Amino acid sequence: MRRFIESSITVFSWAAGLLLTLALLTLVGYLLKKGGSTLDVSLIFGDTAPLDALMLRRQVFDGLFPAIIGTLLLITGSMLIAIPVGIAAGIYMAEYCSGRIKSFFSLLFDILAGVPSIVVGLAGLSLTIFLHRYFSTQITTSLLISCLSLALLVLPYLIRTTQTALESIDPLIRRTAPALGASRLQNIVRVLLPNSISEIVGGIILATGRCAEDTAVIMLTGAVASAGLPRSIFNQYEALPFYIYYISSQYTGPEELARGYGAAILLILICAGLLLTALWMQRRLTTLLLYR
Amino acid sequence: MKKGIHVLSLMGAAAFFLLLSITGAAASDLAPFAGQEGALRIAGGTAHIPVMKEAAKQIIQSNPKIQISIAGGGSGLGIKQVGEGLIDIGNAGRKPTDEEISKYDLKLFQWAIDGVGTVVHPENSVKALSSAQLQDIYTGKISNWKELGGTDRQINLYTRDEASGTRKVFWGKALNKGDISAKANVVISNGAMKTAVAGDPFAIGYISVGHIDQSVAAIALDGVTPNLETVRSGDYKVSRGLYSLSKGEPSELAGLFLDFIFSPTGQQIVAEKGFIPVR
Amino acid sequence: MNRPHSLTEYIFLTAAVCSGLLTAAVFIFLLIFSLPLLENGQLTDLLLSSWAPDKGMYGIYPMLMASLTLACLSLSISFPISLGCSFVITALAPARLRRLLLSMVRLMTGIPTVVYSFAALFLLVPLMRNILGQGSGMCILTAAPVLALLIAPTMIIFFVNSFANVPRSATLAVDALGGSEIQKLLYVMIPQAWPGIINGVLLGFGRAMGDTMVSLMLAGNSVSPFNSLTQSARSLTAHIALVMAFDFDSMEFKSIFVCGLFLYIVTALLMLLLRMTTLYFSGKR
Numbered sequence: 001m002r003r004f005i006e007s008s009i010t011v012f013s014w015a016a017g018l019l020l021t022l023a024l025l026t027l028v029g030y031l032l033k034k035g036g037s038t039l040d041v042s043l044i045f046g047d048t049a050p051l052d053a054l055m056l057r058r059q060v061f062d063g064l065f066p067a068i069i070g071t072l073l074l075i076t077g078s079m080l081i082a083i084p085v086g087i088a089a090g091i092y093m094a095e096y097c098s099g100r101i102k103s104f105f106s107l108l109f110d111i112l113a114g115v116p117s118i119v120v121g122l123a124g125l126s127l128t129i130f131l132h133r134y135f136s137t138q139i140t141t142s143l144l145i146s147c148l149s150l151a152l153l154v155l156p157y158l159i160r161t162t163q164t165a166l167e168s169i170d171p172l173i174r175r176t177a178p179a180l181g182a183s184r185l186q187n188i189v190r191v192l193l194p195n196s197i198s199e200i201v202g203g204i205i206l207a208t209g210r211c212a213e214d215t216a217v218i219m220l221t222g223a224v225a226s227a228g229l230p231r232s233i234f235n236q237y238e239a240l241p242f243y244i245y246y247i248s249s250q251y252t253g254p255e256e257l258a259r260g261y262g263a264a265i266l267l268i269l270i271c272a273g274l275l276l277t278a279l280w281m282q283r284r285l286t287t288l289l290l291y292r
Numbered sequence: 293m294k295k296g297i298h299v300l301s302l303m304g305a306a307a308f309f310l311l312l313s314i315t316g317a318a319a320s321d322l323a324p325f326a327g328q329e330g331a332l333r334i335a336g337g338t339a340h341i342p343v344m345k346e347a348a349k350q351i352i353q354s355n356p357k358i359q360i361s362i363a364g365g366g367s368g369l370g371i372k373q374v375g376e377g378l379i380d381i382g383n384a385g386r387k388p389t390d391e392e393i394s395k396y397d398l399k400l401f402q403w404a405i406d407g408v409g410t411v412v413h414p415e416n417s418v419k420a421l422s423s424a425q426l427q428d429i430y431t432g433k434i435s436n437w438k439e440l441g442g443t444d445r446q447i448n449l450y451t452r453d454e455a456s457g458t459r460k461v462f463w464g465k466a467l468n469k470g471d472i473s474a475k476a477n478v479v480i481s482n483g484a485m486k487t488a489v490a491g492d493p494f495a496i497g498y499i500s501v502g503h504i505d506q507s508v509a510a511i512a513l514d515g516v517t518p519n520l521e522t523v524r525s526g527d528y529k530v531s532r533g534l535y536s537l538s539k540g541e542p543s544e545l546a547g548l549f550l551d552f553i554f555s556p557t558g559q560q561i562v563a564e565k566g567f568i569p570v571r
Numbered sequence: 572m573n574r575p576h577s578l579t580e581y582i583f584l585t586a587a588v589c590s591g592l593l594t595a596a597v598f599i600f601l602l603i604f605s606l607p608l609l610e611n612g613q614l615t616d617l618l619l620s621s622w623a624p625d626k627g628m629y630g631i632y633p634m635l636m637a638s639l640t641l642a643c644l645s646l647s648i649s650f651p652i653s654l655g656c657s658f659v660i661t662a663l664a665p666a667r668l669r670r671l672l673l674s675m676v677r678l679m680t681g682i683p684t685v686v687y688s689f690a691a692l693f694l695l696v697p698l699m700r701n702i703l704g705q706g707s708g709m710c711i712l713t714a715a716p717v718l719a720l721l722i723a724p725t726m727i728i729f730f731v732n733s734f735a736n737v738p739r740s741a742t743l744a745v746d747a748l749g750g751s752e753i754q755k756l757l758y759v760m761i762p763q764a765w766p767g768i769i770n771g772v773l774l775g776f777g778r779a780m781g782d783t784m785v786s787l788m789l790a791g792n793s794v795s796p797f798n799s800l801t802q803s804a805r806s807l808t809a810h811i812a813l814v815m816a817f818d819f820d821s822m823e824f825k826s827i828f829v830c831g832l833f834l835y836i837v838t839a840l841l842m843l844l845l846r847m848t849t850l851y852f853s854g855k856r
Binding site for chain 1: 680687689754
């Protein structure tokens with residue numbers, strides 16, 4: 001009986017893996033079939049010369065260039081805010097905090113992790129309305145508000161992964177450096193973080209992916225249908241996921257729809273690119289930090 | 293021979309002047325933007341976006357120092373945001389109420405006419421309805437295509453969200469302010485409505501006439517098929533204006549933008565995007 | 572040297588406190604903006620009535636039920652599949668395939684929900700309409716599998732990570748005793764890694780409950796009282812997106828903050844409950 005259960009679980013697991021792969025292949029195949037033909041330079045740059053666009057000499061119309069840049073800016077901005085805060089809070093949770101306070105914080109971060117992205121967007125929007133009413137009428141939804149909201153959205157992922165990574169380090173490794181006279185901070189920076197960097201980067205990847213794909217937050221906090229490149233963080237901006245959403249609900253003809261599919265493929269490609277970079281960094285960082 | 297050359301050169305000159313006058317027309321419509329600088333925020337009705345985008349493209353290409361951002365959000369949002377001074381131009385797919393106009397001191401610019409047509413899947417055999425039948429369908433009293441001479445299948449109702457200008461117009465003029473069944477599926481835009489109806493053989497929905505194409509079939513309402521001609525002539529009653537609004541007199545840049553929409557070039561864009569220009 | 576309160580500790584503490592405060596700030600913002608509706612003592616009305624703004628009813632009961640059903644259904648589809656996938660990635664597959672699968676899953680976390688929903692709108696909705704033989708094909712039953720696919724990568728990554736954190740000494744012992752990979756998983760890793768598994772499930776549920784695009788595009792959004800899986804229904808998140816376009820001062824707009832507040836409270840209660848059961852069982856062991 002036990003043997004039967006074991007083998008049926010094995011079979012089920014393989015089936016599950018196959019199902020997931022098939023689902024992904026169906027999706028990608030479908031996107032390529034519908035949008036593959038649009039994938040060329042003009043999808044990104046419209047009728048503007050690519051070099052002019054890249055040098056910011058001319059604004060791009062009918063192309064995805066502003067949306068791509070907007071998405072990259074969003075990712076960079078929100079990760080710049082979220083990574084330091086998330087990792088520091090994670091370290092605090094794993095290394096300094098204990099007892100009641102720890103379980104209280106744990107609960108708070110669990111709640112934050114469960115807060116739906118559209119609610120985070122709503123909070124960002126209400127912050128904007130609040131600032132607009134009481135501080136300056138110049139303040140409206142913008143890149144900055146979106147970055148802040150997205151950072152808040154991914155913060156619990158970063159805290160959690162950092163915390164679990166640190167907590168799961170073998171006690172032997174944990175105690176060695178302090179026994180040799182290292183301070184708590186030295187132990188964290190020199191031993192514990194390098195040993196868990198691979199998992200932390202894993203968490204960062206997850207968080208980056210979330211920033212890149214989220215539509216509900218940016219829909220409420222500053223993404224617009226057309227804006228060109230943002231000139232400052234107080235401007236509204238275009239972003240790929242919002243563009244896809246906009247096309248999916250507003251397209252006027254098959255050509256525009258195909259461009260939406262094209263944008264979806266591009267977004268997946270960008271995510272794949274980020275992932276590869278992160279994997280490469282994961283390997284490099286681990287060797288660099290552990291064996292310097 | 294000499295005469296021939298004269299004629300040729302004359303024709304050449306004529307062609308040259310013709311060309312000059314065509315490009316000159318577009319250039320002169322854009323000329324007021326020369327030397328302008330600054331940012332313009334536009335938001336509101338989603339039907340307006342294609343026109344706004346094309347206009348912004350031509351303006352910025354003539355003068356890259358101008359920045360224009362265009363957002364959707366719906367007619368209600370456009371009216372409110374321009375009233376609060378959050379944006380420079382608000383778009384609405386319905387006429388703002390008198391209360392809204394006086395409260396915010398709104399100035400109206402109607403630059404196009406658009407109809408709202410009832411649509412079904414192209415394979416549906418039902419091609420015409422009376423107003424009474426349409427109202428009964430939307431309240432849920434008629435719930436099977438069989439009752440209208442179609443196949444024996446349940447009617448799948450589609451409607452728009454409550455903030456939609458298209459819904460307001462359809463509800464007011466086609467349904468005569470009758471109830472819309474709570475069981476109706478709700479979609480969020482004209483495009484989504486077209487997708488839904490084009491994919492569902494038993495669907496009925498309503499979209500902007502500018503959006504109607506081969507993927508859906510327009511239903512004749514009381515004998516009048518909704519298309520650009522019947523809307524223009526006024527035979528098809530379920531129509532509306534597309535408005536842009538400003539709070540008080542528009543700012544200099546916003547004023548120039550609106551002038552451009554009303555210029556020959558601007559009105560040509562309006563026609564290209566499937567609406568009926570007012571000039 | 573090991574001073575109890577060093578400067579660095581304060582920095583770390585500040586980060587944690589800030590994150591905690593932000594969690595509270597979200598709640599406070601939602602509360603402030605939904606006060607006008609709550610003050611009138613309409614709480615029970617809001618919770619138990621349905622949505623008909625023309626008649627002055629701003630209830631969210633149908634949406635609340637639809638959201639909960641949708642999240643539970645998609646979680647129950649996704650959980651076994653995710654667990655199975657994490658088994659394959661952790662133990663069953665050869666090393667190279669493992670890495671490939673893991674990269675694939677990580678890539679999937681970056682696929683926008685709007686892309687899933689858009690593809691499903693053209694692939695799954697017509698299929699469901701034909702299978703059911705009635706209705707438009709837009710219903711909870713259509714949205715649930717897509718949502719399941721959407722939350723699977725997050726859960727898989729959490730499961731795989733928590734399996735990877737099981738001390739090597741334990742797994743090596745099984746190897747030494749001649750146990751198979753699946754035995755190692757079932758009898759050693761799962762008992763050790765289950766807090767991580769619960770974390771993954773929590774996050775998965777949160778995402779399922781909180782996703783907007785899938786239910787907005789696939790579930791049909793009708794506001795009629797929810798009573799069947801094959802009927803068009805509207806989730807709380809889709810409701811927020813649909814009502815967003817109202818102007819700031821309208822009751823409709825204020826009522827979406829109440830929706831946000833309820834979403835927040837429901838997730839908070841759920842987390843509290845699960846945390847308490849976790850504590851209870853880990854205390855018992």
